[in-house]
Amino acid sequence: MRQSILVSLGLSAALIVSGCQKASEADVDRAIESVNAIDEANLSDIMLTIADPNESVAYFNRTLSENPERIDLMRGLATSLIRAKRNDEAVAAWRRVVRHDDAAHQDHVDLADALIRVGKWDEANEALDQIPPTHETFKRYRLEAMVADSAKEWNKADSFYETAVGLTTRPSGVLNNWGYSKLTRGDFSDAERLFGEAIKQDTSLFTAKNNLVLARGAQRNYSLPVIPMEQSEKAQLLHTMALSAIKQGDVEIGKALLREAIETHPQHFEAAVRSLDALEAS
Numbered sequence: 001m002r003q004s005i006l007v008s009l010g011l012s013a014a015l016i017v018s019g020c021q022k023a024s025e026a027d028v029d030r031a032i033e034s035v036n037a038i039d040e041a042n043l044s045d046i047m048l049t050i051a052d053p054n055e056s057v058a059y060f061n062r063t064l065s066e067n068p069e070r071i072d073l074m075r076g077l078a079t080s081l082i083r084a085k086r087n088d089e090a091v092a093a094w095r096r097v098v099r100h101d102d103a104a105h106q107d108h109v110d111l112a113d114a115l116i117r118v119g120k121w122d123e124a125n126e127a128l129d130q131i132p133p134t135h136e137t138f139k140r141y142r143l144e145a146m147v148a149d150s151a152k153e154w155n156k157a158d159s160f161y162e163t164a165v166g167l168t169t170r171p172s173g174v175l176n177n178w179g180y181s182k183l184t185r186g187d188f189s190d191a192e193r194l195f196g197e198a199i200k201q202d203t204s205l206f207t208a209k210n211n212l213v214l215a216r217g218a219q220r221n222y223s224l225p226v227i228p229m230e231q232s233e234k235a236q237l238l239h240t241m242a243l244s245a246i247k248q249g250d251v252e253i254g255k256a257l258l259r260e261a262i263e264t265h266p267q268h269f270e271a272a273v274r275s276l277d278a279l280e281a282s
Contacts (some may be wrong), residue, residue, distance in 0.1 A: 044076055053084035071100045078110065087117040098127075105135040112143050121150045138167040142174050149181050157181060172202035176211065183215055191215040196225070203228040206236075213237045217244025222253055235265035239272045246279070255279055 047056040060077035067073055078093035094111040097103055108130045115124035125147045131140060145160035161178040165171045179194030195212035198205055212225055222245055224237055242257035258276040262269050 044072070048076060048079055048083075053080060056080035057084050057086070071097065071102045074100065075107070075110075078114070082114060082117070087114060090114045091118055091120075098130075105131045106137070109135075109137065109140045109143065112147075113139070116143065116146060121147060125151075136163075136167065138164055138174075141167060142177070145174075145181075146177070154181075154185060170201070172198045172205050172208065175201065176205060176208040179208070179215070180211055183211065183218070188215050188218045192219075196227075199227050206233060209233065209237060210240055213240045214244060217241050217248070220245075220248065220250070222250070222257065231264060231266050235261045235269055235272070238264060239269070239275070242272070243275065251279065 043059075047059050051059070057077065057080045060073055060080050064070070064073040064077055074093065074097045078090055078097055081087070081090035081093055091111070091114045094107065094114045097107045098111050100107075108127050112124040112127040115121075115127060124143065128140070128144055128147065141160050141164035145157050145164060148154075148157035148160055158178075161174060161181070164174045165178075168174065175194050175198035179191045179198060182188075182191035182194060192212060192215040195208045195215060198208040199212065202208075209227060209229065212227070216222070216225065217240070222241055224234065224241065229237065238257050238261035242254045242261060245251075245257060246254035255276065258272050258279070261272040262276065265272070
Protein backbone atom coordinates (compact mmCIF):
# COMPACT_ATOMS: atom_id res chain seq x y z
CA MET A 1 0.00 0.00 0.00
CA ARG A 2 2.75 2.34 1.03
CA GLN A 3 4.64 1.41 -2.11
CA SER A 4 1.65 2.20 -4.33
CA ILE A 5 1.24 5.58 -2.60
CA LEU A 6 4.93 6.35 -3.23
CA VAL A 7 4.60 5.31 -6.87
CA SER A 8 1.52 7.51 -7.20
CA LEU A 9 3.29 10.46 -5.62
CA GLY A 10 6.27 9.88 -7.86
CA LEU A 11 4.10 9.88 -10.97
CA SER A 12 2.36 13.06 -9.82
CA ALA A 13 5.67 14.76 -9.22
CA ALA A 14 6.90 13.65 -12.61
CA LEU A 15 3.78 15.03 -14.25
CA ILE A 16 4.14 18.33 -12.38
CA VAL A 17 7.80 18.64 -13.41
CA SER A 18 6.90 17.67 -16.98
CA GLY A 19 4.11 20.27 -16.98
CA CYS A 20 6.49 22.92 -15.66
CA GLN A 21 9.01 22.07 -18.36
CA LYS A 22 6.35 22.25 -21.08
CA ALA A 23 5.07 25.55 -19.77
CA SER A 24 8.62 26.87 -19.60
CA GLU A 25 9.37 25.76 -23.17
CA ALA A 26 6.15 27.38 -24.41
CA ASP A 27 7.05 30.60 -22.60
CA VAL A 28 10.50 30.54 -24.17
CA ASP A 29 9.02 29.97 -27.63
CA ARG A 30 6.62 32.86 -27.17
CA ALA A 31 9.43 35.08 -25.92
CA ILE A 32 11.60 34.20 -28.93
CA GLU A 33 8.71 34.91 -31.30
CA SER A 34 8.13 38.24 -29.56
CA VAL A 35 11.80 39.21 -29.80
CA ASN A 36 11.89 38.17 -33.47
CA ALA A 37 8.81 40.28 -34.18
CA ILE A 38 10.36 43.28 -32.43
CA ASP A 39 13.64 42.80 -34.29
CA GLU A 40 11.81 42.54 -37.62
CA ALA A 41 9.74 45.65 -36.88
CA ASN A 42 12.86 47.59 -35.91
CA LEU A 43 14.68 46.39 -39.01
CA SER A 44 11.75 47.40 -41.21
CA ASP A 45 11.72 50.86 -39.60
CA ILE A 46 15.44 51.22 -40.26
CA MET A 47 15.00 50.12 -43.87
CA LEU A 48 12.27 52.72 -44.37
CA THR A 49 14.22 55.61 -42.86
CA ILE A 50 18.02 55.60 -42.69
CA ALA A 51 19.04 52.60 -44.80
CA ASP A 52 20.25 53.00 -48.38
CA PRO A 53 17.05 53.02 -50.51
CA ASN A 54 18.22 50.27 -52.88
CA GLU A 55 19.30 48.08 -49.95
CA SER A 56 15.84 48.66 -48.51
CA VAL A 57 14.25 47.52 -51.79
CA ALA A 58 16.38 44.36 -51.76
CA TYR A 59 15.43 43.63 -48.12
CA PHE A 60 11.68 43.97 -48.71
CA ASN A 61 11.85 41.98 -51.96
CA ARG A 62 13.63 39.16 -50.15
CA THR A 63 11.33 39.21 -47.12
CA LEU A 64 8.22 39.50 -49.25
CA SER A 65 9.22 36.44 -51.29
CA GLU A 66 9.10 34.47 -48.02
CA ASN A 67 5.79 36.07 -46.91
CA PRO A 68 4.00 37.07 -50.14
CA GLU A 69 0.64 37.90 -48.53
CA ARG A 70 1.87 40.32 -45.86
CA ILE A 71 0.59 43.77 -46.68
CA ASP A 72 3.06 45.51 -44.35
CA LEU A 73 5.93 44.11 -46.40
CA MET A 74 4.17 45.08 -49.64
CA ARG A 75 3.86 48.64 -48.33
CA GLY A 76 7.50 48.58 -47.26
CA LEU A 77 8.61 47.60 -50.75
CA ALA A 78 6.46 50.25 -52.43
CA THR A 79 7.71 52.95 -50.05
CA SER A 80 11.32 51.87 -50.56
CA LEU A 81 10.93 52.07 -54.34
CA ILE A 82 9.73 55.67 -53.95
CA ARG A 83 12.76 56.45 -51.78
CA ALA A 84 15.01 54.90 -54.43
CA LYS A 85 13.31 57.07 -57.10
CA ARG A 86 12.24 53.92 -58.97
CA ASN A 87 8.83 55.44 -59.50
CA ASP A 88 7.50 53.22 -62.30
CA GLU A 89 8.21 50.16 -60.16
CA ALA A 90 6.64 51.92 -57.19
CA VAL A 91 3.39 52.44 -59.14
CA ALA A 92 3.20 48.69 -59.82
CA ALA A 93 3.98 47.95 -56.16
CA TRP A 94 1.28 50.30 -54.86
CA ARG A 95 -1.22 48.80 -57.32
CA ARG A 96 -0.54 45.40 -55.71
CA VAL A 97 -1.09 46.93 -52.27
CA VAL A 98 -4.49 48.45 -53.12
CA ARG A 99 -5.67 45.10 -54.53
CA HIS A 100 -4.98 43.42 -51.17
CA ASP A 101 -8.02 42.55 -49.02
CA ASP A 102 -6.58 44.58 -46.13
CA ALA A 103 -5.81 47.71 -48.18
CA ALA A 104 -6.64 51.00 -46.45
CA HIS A 105 -7.62 54.45 -47.70
CA GLN A 106 -4.06 55.68 -47.17
CA ASP A 107 -2.82 53.09 -49.66
CA HIS A 108 -4.88 54.77 -52.39
CA VAL A 109 -3.34 58.10 -51.37
CA ASP A 110 0.13 56.62 -51.71
CA LEU A 111 -0.77 55.12 -55.10
CA ALA A 112 -1.91 58.57 -56.25
CA ASP A 113 1.40 60.03 -55.06
CA ALA A 114 3.34 57.46 -57.09
CA LEU A 115 1.21 58.11 -60.17
CA ILE A 116 1.84 61.86 -59.93
CA ARG A 117 5.57 61.20 -59.81
CA VAL A 118 5.37 59.49 -63.22
CA GLY A 119 3.06 62.13 -64.67
CA LYS A 120 -0.11 60.04 -64.75
CA TRP A 121 -2.41 62.78 -63.52
CA ASP A 122 -5.72 61.30 -64.70
CA GLU A 123 -4.98 57.97 -63.03
CA ALA A 124 -3.91 59.79 -59.88
CA ASN A 125 -7.26 61.56 -59.89
CA GLU A 126 -9.02 58.19 -60.25
CA ALA A 127 -7.05 56.80 -57.29
CA LEU A 128 -8.04 59.79 -55.14
CA ASP A 129 -11.67 59.39 -56.19
CA GLN A 130 -11.64 55.94 -54.52
CA ILE A 131 -11.14 57.62 -51.12
CA PRO A 132 -14.20 58.73 -49.11
CA PRO A 133 -14.41 62.39 -48.00
CA THR A 134 -14.14 61.26 -44.37
CA HIS A 135 -10.46 60.36 -44.92
CA GLU A 136 -9.06 63.83 -44.23
CA THR A 137 -5.27 63.89 -44.19
CA PHE A 138 -2.66 66.46 -45.16
CA LYS A 139 -1.16 64.26 -47.85
CA ARG A 140 -4.52 63.48 -49.42
CA TYR A 141 -5.46 67.17 -49.77
CA ARG A 142 -1.98 68.21 -50.91
CA LEU A 143 -2.25 65.69 -53.74
CA GLU A 144 -5.83 66.75 -54.50
CA ALA A 145 -4.55 70.33 -54.86
CA MET A 146 -1.77 69.27 -57.21
CA VAL A 147 -4.17 67.27 -59.39
CA ALA A 148 -6.60 70.21 -59.53
CA ASP A 149 -3.67 72.46 -60.48
CA SER A 150 -2.72 70.16 -63.33
CA ALA A 151 -6.28 70.39 -64.67
CA LYS A 152 -6.29 74.21 -64.20
CA GLU A 153 -9.24 73.92 -61.83
CA TRP A 154 -8.05 76.90 -59.83
CA ASN A 155 -10.95 77.24 -57.37
CA LYS A 156 -10.70 73.58 -56.41
CA ALA A 157 -6.93 73.84 -56.13
CA ASP A 158 -7.15 76.84 -53.80
CA SER A 159 -9.73 75.07 -51.63
CA PHE A 160 -7.59 71.93 -51.37
CA TYR A 161 -4.41 73.91 -50.64
CA GLU A 162 -6.19 75.82 -47.88
CA THR A 163 -7.46 72.58 -46.34
CA ALA A 164 -4.00 70.99 -46.54
CA VAL A 165 -2.39 73.97 -44.78
CA GLY A 166 -4.84 73.55 -41.90
CA LEU A 167 -3.98 69.86 -41.50
CA THR A 168 -0.24 70.15 -40.85
CA THR A 169 2.09 71.78 -38.36
CA ARG A 170 4.68 72.18 -41.15
CA PRO A 171 2.89 74.04 -43.94
CA SER A 172 5.95 75.62 -45.59
CA GLY A 173 6.16 73.14 -48.47
CA VAL A 174 2.47 73.29 -49.37
CA LEU A 175 2.47 77.10 -49.05
CA ASN A 176 5.37 77.17 -51.50
CA ASN A 177 3.44 74.90 -53.91
CA TRP A 178 0.37 77.07 -53.58
CA GLY A 179 2.44 80.16 -54.24
CA TYR A 180 3.96 78.57 -57.33
CA SER A 181 0.47 77.74 -58.55
CA LYS A 182 -0.46 81.43 -58.19
CA LEU A 183 2.77 82.41 -59.96
CA THR A 184 1.94 80.25 -63.00
CA ARG A 185 -1.54 81.83 -63.13
CA GLY A 186 -0.05 85.34 -63.19
CA ASP A 187 -1.38 86.24 -59.73
CA PHE A 188 2.00 87.63 -58.67
CA SER A 189 1.00 89.59 -55.57
CA ASP A 190 -0.81 86.63 -54.01
CA ALA A 191 2.09 84.39 -54.96
CA GLU A 192 4.48 86.80 -53.20
CA ARG A 193 2.33 86.67 -50.07
CA LEU A 194 2.26 82.87 -50.00
CA PHE A 195 6.01 82.55 -50.55
CA GLY A 196 6.53 85.00 -47.67
CA GLU A 197 4.35 82.87 -45.41
CA ALA A 198 6.26 79.75 -46.43
CA ILE A 199 9.56 81.41 -45.48
CA LYS A 200 8.16 82.49 -42.11
CA GLN A 201 7.35 78.84 -41.42
CA ASP A 202 10.78 77.61 -42.59
CA THR A 203 13.55 80.17 -43.01
CA SER A 204 15.82 77.54 -44.59
CA LEU A 205 13.49 76.91 -47.56
CA PHE A 206 15.58 78.38 -50.36
CA THR A 207 13.09 77.33 -53.07
CA ALA A 208 10.48 79.64 -51.55
CA LYS A 209 13.03 82.47 -51.34
CA ASN A 210 13.90 82.05 -55.01
CA ASN A 211 10.22 81.90 -55.97
CA LEU A 212 9.54 85.03 -53.90
CA VAL A 213 12.18 86.89 -55.91
CA LEU A 214 10.58 85.65 -59.15
CA ALA A 215 7.17 86.93 -58.00
CA ARG A 216 8.63 90.34 -57.14
CA GLY A 217 10.59 90.49 -60.38
CA ALA A 218 7.44 89.69 -62.37
CA GLN A 219 5.99 92.89 -60.86
CA ARG A 220 9.18 94.79 -61.80
CA ASN A 221 10.11 95.09 -58.15
CA TYR A 222 13.85 94.46 -58.31
CA SER A 223 14.72 94.95 -54.65
CA LEU A 224 15.46 91.90 -52.54
CA PRO A 225 12.86 91.13 -49.86
CA VAL A 226 13.76 91.48 -46.21
CA ILE A 227 14.15 87.81 -45.31
CA PRO A 228 16.81 85.72 -43.57
CA MET A 229 19.54 84.79 -46.07
CA GLU A 230 23.19 83.82 -46.06
CA GLN A 231 25.71 85.62 -48.24
CA SER A 232 25.77 82.90 -50.90
CA GLU A 233 21.96 82.80 -50.90
CA LYS A 234 21.85 86.56 -51.38
CA ALA A 235 24.14 86.26 -54.40
CA GLN A 236 21.97 83.54 -55.92
CA LEU A 237 18.80 85.58 -55.32
CA LEU A 238 20.40 88.61 -56.96
CA HIS A 239 21.22 86.41 -59.94
CA THR A 240 17.59 85.25 -60.14
CA MET A 241 16.38 88.85 -59.90
CA ALA A 242 18.82 89.88 -62.65
CA LEU A 243 17.54 87.20 -65.02
CA SER A 244 13.95 88.23 -64.27
CA ALA A 245 14.78 91.85 -65.12
CA ILE A 246 16.53 90.89 -68.36
CA LYS A 247 13.60 88.68 -69.39
CA GLN A 248 11.30 91.69 -69.09
CA GLY A 249 13.60 93.92 -71.11
CA ASP A 250 15.19 95.81 -68.21
CA VAL A 251 18.68 94.87 -69.38
CA GLU A 252 20.71 97.60 -67.66
CA ILE A 253 19.06 96.83 -64.32
CA GLY A 254 19.83 93.17 -64.95
CA LYS A 255 23.51 93.93 -65.61
CA ALA A 256 23.76 95.92 -62.38
CA LEU A 257 22.17 93.08 -60.43
CA LEU A 258 24.57 90.57 -61.99
CA ARG A 259 27.55 92.69 -60.96
CA GLU A 260 26.17 92.92 -57.42
CA ALA A 261 25.66 89.13 -57.37
CA ILE A 262 29.27 88.54 -58.44
CA GLU A 263 30.58 90.95 -55.78
CA THR A 264 28.34 89.45 -53.08
CA HIS A 265 29.14 85.78 -53.60
CA PRO A 266 31.85 84.57 -51.20
CA GLN A 267 33.40 82.50 -54.02
CA HIS A 268 33.66 82.75 -57.78
CA PHE A 269 30.09 82.92 -59.13
CA GLU A 270 30.52 81.25 -62.52
CA ALA A 271 26.85 81.35 -63.60
CA ALA A 272 26.54 85.10 -62.97
CA VAL A 273 29.87 85.81 -64.67
CA ARG A 274 28.78 83.90 -67.78
CA SER A 275 25.44 85.75 -67.89
CA LEU A 276 27.16 89.14 -67.58
CA ASP A 277 29.78 88.32 -70.20
CA ALA A 278 27.09 87.20 -72.64
CA LEU A 279 25.14 90.43 -72.12
CA GLU A 280 28.16 92.69 -72.54
CA ALA A 281 29.30 90.79 -75.63
CA SER A 282 25.92 91.36 -77.27
